[in-house]
Amino acid sequence: MLQNLLQGLASILTHRSGDVFTVLLVVSVLWRATVVLRIYSSRPRHIPIEAKPYPFRRWFKDFDFILDGSTQILKAYKKLGAGLTFAIPSMGEYQILASDPRDIEAICNASEETLSFHEAMTDRLKHYYTIYRFKYGEPDPNDSIPKRVVKVLLRMQLDALRPTIDEKIRKAVDAQFETAAALKDDWRALPTFFFAKSVVEELNARVILGEEIGNKRECIDAALRYVGDVVFAAEVARQFPAFLTPIIAPAIMRWSGAMNKLVDLISPVVEERKRLQAAGVPDLSKKYADCIQWTVESSKTPAQRETPRLVAVLIGLLLASSHQMSLTLTYVLYALCDHPEYIIELRREIEEGFDARPGSSNPFKKLYLLESFLLEVARLNPPDALVVQRKVKKPILLPSGAFIPANNLVAVPQQALARNSAVFSNPDTFDGRRFLPGNDYIRETEAVTKFTDVKYSYMFWGPPRKPCPGRWYVSHTLKAVVVHLLMNYDMKLEQKNAKKYFLWTTAILPRPTIGILLRKKKNVVDVGRLAM
Numbered sequence: 269m270l271q272n273l274l275q276g277l278a279s280i281l282t283h284r285s286g287d288v289f290t291v292l293l294v295v296s297v298l299w300r301a302t303v304v305l306r307i308y309s310s311r312p313r314h315i316p317i318e319a320k321p322y323p324f325r326r327w328f329k330d331f332d333f334i335l336d337g338s339t340q341i342l343k344a345y346k347k348l349g350a351g352l353t354f355a356i357p358s359m360g361e362y363q364i365l366a367s368d369p370r371d372i373e374a375i376c377n378a379s380e381e382t383l384s385f386h387e388a389m390t391d392r393l394k395h396y397y398t399i400y401r402f403k404y405g406e407p408d409p410n411d412s413i414p415k416r417v418v419k420v421l422l423r424m425q426l427d428a429l430r431p432t433i434d435e436k437i438r439k440a441v442d443a444q445f446e447t448a449a450a451l452k453d454d455w456r457a458l459p460t461f462f463f464a465k466s467v468v469e470e471l472n473a474r475v476i477l478g479e480e481i482g483n484k485r486e487c488i489d490a491a492l493r494y495v496g497d498v499v500f501a502a503e504v505a506r507q508f509p510a511f512l513t514p515i516i517a518p519a520i521m522r523w524s525g526a527m528n529k530l531v532d533l534i535s536p537v538v539e540e541r542k543r544l545q546a547a548g549v550p551d552l553s554k555k556y557a558d559c560i561q562w563t564v565e566s567s568k569t570p571a572q573r574e575t576p577r578l579v580a581v582l583i584g585l586l587l588a589s590s591h592q593m594s595l596t597l598t599y600v601l602y603a604l605c606d607h608p609e610y611i612i613e614l615r616r617e618i619e620e621g622f623d624a625r626p627g628s629s630n631p632f633k634k635l636y637l638l639e640s641f642l643l644e645v646a647r648l649n650p651p652d653a654l655v656v657q658r659k660v661k662k663p664i665l666l667p668s669g670a671f672i673p674a675n676n677l678v679a680v681p682q683q684a685l686a687r688n689s690a691v692f693s694n695p696d697t698f699d700g701r702r703f704l705p706g707n708d709y710i711r712e713t714e715a716v717t718k719f720t721d722v723k724y725s726y727m728f729w730g731p732p733r734k735p736c737p738g739r740w741y742v743s744h745t746l747k748a749v750v751v752h753l754l755m756n757y758d759m760k761l762e763q764k765n766a767k768k769y770f771l772w773t774t775a776i777l778p779r780p781t782i783g784i785l786l787r788k789k790k791n792v793v794d795v796g797r798l799a800m
């Protein structure tokens with residue numbers, strides 16, 4: 269049959285006979301045959317495999333995976349039973365999903381040479397085209413610069429940045445509210461996801477890009493568009509053979525122009541900061557408390573200090589920070605509206621426990637219910653069904669006995685694991701008090717579970733030994749947004765029982781049409797004056 273197809277294709281090409289449809293059909297059958305061969309030759313062994321990729325109907329199953337990959341993973345996890353690592357074919361490779369605790373630990377701690385984070389991200393994000401020609405590896409092989417900037421410098425400066433963050437949140441929320449359509453009884457309607465994205469982007473643009481450009485409307489708008497462009501370009505490119513990526517991804521990015529706009533805005537600021545540093549101007553990081561300054565100062569070698577490289581690192585930070593934070597804030601708003609009883613309790617807790625004194629090291633320290641509420645929202649609403657996604661570079665034998673050849677993708681199915689009834693009782697039910705310490709004595713005297721904690725049984729922040737360095741910033745700013753909203757606004761969802769999510773491969777995204785209603789609260793308590 270293959271021979272006939274090849275002969276048919278040769279005849280069409282040589283005699284220019286046949287129509288475009290036949291050529292397309294033959295090319296796609298051949299392409300599919302090579303994909304199936306490649307998948308077959310690198311199939312994992314000694315592991316349950318959910319569905320084989322070879323039958324013809326599986327061709328169409330790939331489209332199923334695009335439209336609800338996360339549901340397929342959840343179903344397979346429930347069918348096979350928790351704690352069993354399994355494989356599922358998807359879009360040109362096997363995804364090996366580690367559910368056995370021993371395998372989870374092995375995957376989290378494998379070296380980059382065996383299980384590559386960089387290659388998995390390259391496949392997923394097409395970052396050379398979507399993050400201004402960013403390349404992993406040299407000149408910063410361990411990504412030490414962005415990690416230092418976020419984990420050390422941003423975290424250290426959070427206290428100093430608090431007034432700026434609070435003001436940004438207040439202005440961003442109020443501005444969105446003022447421009448929203450007014451309804452009966454003083455309610456105003458806003459699209460929830462867009463509202464969350466706008467607040468997050470106003471904040472992140474300032475913290476990452478600084479006063480000069482981060483406060484400019486054109487910069488915030490470009491950053492907002494850019495994040496959506498990356499998700500769109502990378503996902504579209506992923507659906508086509510890899511050799512088309514250099515055409516498809518840059519075309520989409522150029523068409524929108526948001527990335528180039530950001531490059532034009534950031535480059536001169538980076539140049540100026542380098543010039544000031546070279547001139548020996550003192551206290552630059554005090555004058556410019558932002559990620560541009562910290563990135564310039566943390567970059568030491570000439571290759572690290574080239575302006576395009578610095579700009580790419582900063583744009584990458586904008587992306588890493590904004591997309592997942594906006595999703596999480598949206599899910600927090602959904603949860604507050606779906607469970608209004610928490611609104612009353614959280615307000616009470618804020619009035620009693622919020623510490624707004626300028627010198628206080630952590631204004632949210634006594635907001636235990638808020639901490640638990642965020643943990644529960646994140647448990648049930650990860651931004652992606654998978655975490656710790658790694659491309660297999662060298663064949664690996666997992667502790668469970670599963671053998672995984674190169675070229676597959678391994679990952680931890682965090683959405684499924686968060687619904688393991690052996691770890692979480694009634695795992696499908698939202699319980700905002702789930703992580704709350706038992707009583708006041710325990711809260712005061714023992715270490716309590718925090719939103720920023722990392723564990724193998726709670727993988728929201730990634731591998732416990734190499735987790736997200738931005739989690740303290742996320743925890744601080746999300747709490748600040750929730751406190752501001754709860755103390756100044758009433759809220760409810762526009763459509764109560766509407767579907768709130770849509771699925772795209774393994775990503776779980778909020779539907780842009782779901783609206784939130786906000787109304788200025790009567791009897792506003794000035795949180796700026798609350799002190800323990």
Ligand code: HEM
Pocket residue numbers: 385410411414415418585588589590592593596651655656657727728729730731734735736737738739741742
């Ligand atoms: C709700 C928001 C966020 C979530 C859920 C999240 C989640 C994650 C996860 C799961 C990883 C680990 C990926 C892996 O090893 O497979 C990661 C890495 C990373 N995140 Fe976040 N993140 C969030 C926000 C942020 C923010 C705000 C920043 C920056 C300000 C940031 C910067 C980074 C960086 C630089 C890495 C790479 C670290 C490395 O190379 O080891 N993230 N994030």
